[in-house]
Amino acid sequence: MPPSEPHSPPVRGHFIDGQWVPGEGPTFRSVDPSRPSVSLGTWRAGTAGEVDAAVRCAAEAARDWALKPLSHRIAVLDAFARALEAREDVLARTISREMGKPLREARGEARALGRKWVLTRACARAELAPVHPEGVPGFWDWRPLGVMAVLGPFNFPVHLSNGHILPALVAGNAVVLKPSESAPRCAEIYVEAWAEAAADTGTAPALLSLVQGDGETGARLVAHERVDIVAFTGSLAVGRRILAVLADRPWVLPALEMGGKNAAIVLADADPALAAQRVASGAWGTTGQRCTATSRVIVHRDIATAFLDELLSATRDWTPGAPLDEDTLLGPLATEAAWSRFRAAQAESVSGLDTILSGGGAAGPTADGWWVRPAVHRVVGSARPGRWRDELFGPELLVLEVDDEAAAVEAANDADYGLAISVFSRSRERFDALRPALRAGLVHWNRATAGASSAMPFGGVRGSGNHRPAGILSLRYCVHPVATLLDPGDGDDDDR
Template identity: 35%
Template sequence: MYTLPHLLAPLRLDRWQQAECWPGAIIDGIAHYPSTPPRLLYSPIDRQEHGQLLPASAVEVSAAVGCAIVAFEAWRTVPAPRRGELVRRIGEAVRLHKTQLAQLITLEAGKIASEAEGEVQEWIDVCDYAAGLSRQLHGLTIASERPQHRLLEQWHPLGVVGVISAFNFPVAVWAWNAMLALVCGDAVVWKPSEKTPLCALAATALVLDVLRDFGDAPAGLIQLVQGDAVVGDHLASDRHIALISATGSVAMGRAVAQHAATRLGRSLLELGGNNAAIITASADLELAARAIVFAAAGTCGQRCTSLRRLFVHEEIADALQEKLITAYQHLNVGDPRFATTLIGPLIDDAAMKRMHAALAQAEIEGGRILIGGGQVRVGGNVPDGGCYVRPALLAMPEQTDVVHDETFAPVLYLMRYARLNEAIALNNAVSQGLSSAIFTTDLREAGAFIGPAGSDCGLANVNAGTSGAEIGGAFGGEKDTGGGRESGSDAWKNYMRRATNTLNDGHALPLAQGVRFG
């Protein structure tokens, strides 16, 4: 069984610990211990205290942004392939410490071992992706209507990127943003979740170690400021932040967007997802059941891509319902440090209260709990203090008000439908638009779902669950999910600015659109 002290030495976090307090900011590689009141840190596994955090102040946030500006001004002129080499080396460092990082994620976020390791692998994968991307930041040559003229489109480094990340992916989401930003020539100021500060310190420590050994990298490329929403508000409001990328709840995203909008700043938002799956009459039910259980119960339902709503064709609803009940009966809930555990704890008491409130409201609205929903008794591999719950499966008469809300917990609402167009309309009827899925063996049904009149989500999968996105594709959603895209495809363009150049290599000065002057 691993413990926090066991993990600190290889990650070198102990060099920043001061009388069991952790710094609220790492600015230019130097720890800052503000005089603000400390915040106690607990593990969701057993609610045991493992230190205190001294949140950053507005002064520290401004200092971090200022140092990042200086670093950006030097980094933007370093050739992109050289910037890619830095990110490649970061990936190698993460590979060396994958086990320790994953175990720290388990201790601080409550993820089971395989999911925690998968999250660190995402960081490694995005480093590989970004390193290759550093030689492919292509612009365009565009035909001009004027003789001896040409148009060029170039992409230049953007500036300082602010990143606000959530507890459920305490390392990966920052890496999606930061590794691409570094390759694109930007500096990064990171405000992580106040619930997972040690994961952020560990990630920062690894990157700073690589930066110190990299000759072309200026000090200050990566800055860390920790604390609650007030710190995030300061970051979003700073006019020197060229892009604020925020991942978390819809309410948080709205606040960030409003702060950025007052200064006409750019924001990239990846917010809540009330995700649905449609199970058609032709679906492979064994395949569907496996995908449903992981998507709904994995990470204790605390993914933005977790499955919340299930629309099942009336012809096969009874059969699938029985399969799901059987599968839920065999889900091992408990301490995520045990190899046999499949479901770890909810992050805190507030999350458990929200789950219980949603279940109670669902019953008021006509729902029936088929299995799960209760708190798991202490004993065996279930330690005292943690919020351990049984994933809940409910049969709902229709898509009621509670189903329209995203409960960040393992709650799955099962509803029946008769026609595919009805199910697609139900999928699209909520305000969020992140991830969706259809299970079918009918090519026409699959085509309808992923077509322009189908799912309105940013992710629309066929015979695959709603969670488990790969880094090669752009990740994000529509409507209240924020519209942002992170990670793969052309998401790198978020972190750069576009410049259109007109080049005249002749002696005449013809005007566009045939305009004549003089």
């Protein structure tokens, strides 16, 4: 058994009907990826009975919550946002310790929680108001769907779940959160803030419940008969399994964000230094563990040598460091499975790939951390290898040289995903000409593929999602419209 981290806070477990319960399921541990021999705590996975209790209590609480005026729900969530703000520092440090994210990035994630609420509050006031069509004796308004199951990811363990939870709650739903088993303590801190806000405002705490566990616990939650929305962030394979489970319940709304194989197109007129710096940040940030991470570069042959020289120069700054060190840019991979998968991919001899910068395991500040270094490979020959299309979720770039813009667009679209594509060019006109042909939900000009604005929609096409974009549009999968026609009196009526 790994030794425990000194001064680790006590494990709290599940939060069901306003009570913290340790649970009765199989145990699992959270570890620091930079020191995986040290345990951060031991949790128990949610059993079928615990999942059932969490969902049923949430459903009961949702009935009264849905009847509260929007102003009341906003006031409660204002209190929640204040409680989260008071925990920003401990959240940032816990994110860094549980998933290995450099502290500077973890602080940005913790701060984003409050910014998300400011945007969500404004959207709720604008979008949840009744609509009165001109010339029609009636209106439509919005009703919550009921209980949202949130299956959170490991790479942004609080920010991405928060992006579903706040819209769901303000719209009048209840939520059951099943976080990643890699970050159970992050979820506890988040839900502790909710428990405080609920107590301070006299709100039913069961509106946000927490069930810890792995994929088996998540599967129980998805399959529960009283779940009305499933919000998931993760792999395409798991997204497909969720849709299969929901096939017999088409009234359950799935909102799926399932990753990407994101491309940066570097045109002949691009600034090679600017493009290289931003490609490097998009590829190596969060050690390549972002759904929007850059993993492919399509560069015009005329600028390829200059671009690659600049890219290799920019990559020298990205060396493994302790996540809690203020200067660290590159932390470890978050899980042993990801580390093993990345090392195996780098050790594999792949036809059609020439290695420019060797990746794989790397020496870091601790002997047993899941450290890696960035990898850059050039695509050669006429056939692109399978890795051109398959998501690896680590710091790897595949570089393809092309002769014209048509070939660049075709190569960028040659993937099973369609989340983010960046175009680097000095010309806005050239970017605008290419943009309509690019199959992606996020298209950037002279910016990294990684990074998005909560004030805009976030989602992709093809294997990246199912057309339920989050971000500024996340309220849309939390409610359904109810059209009400009134007695027209002596006026005409549309007898459709």
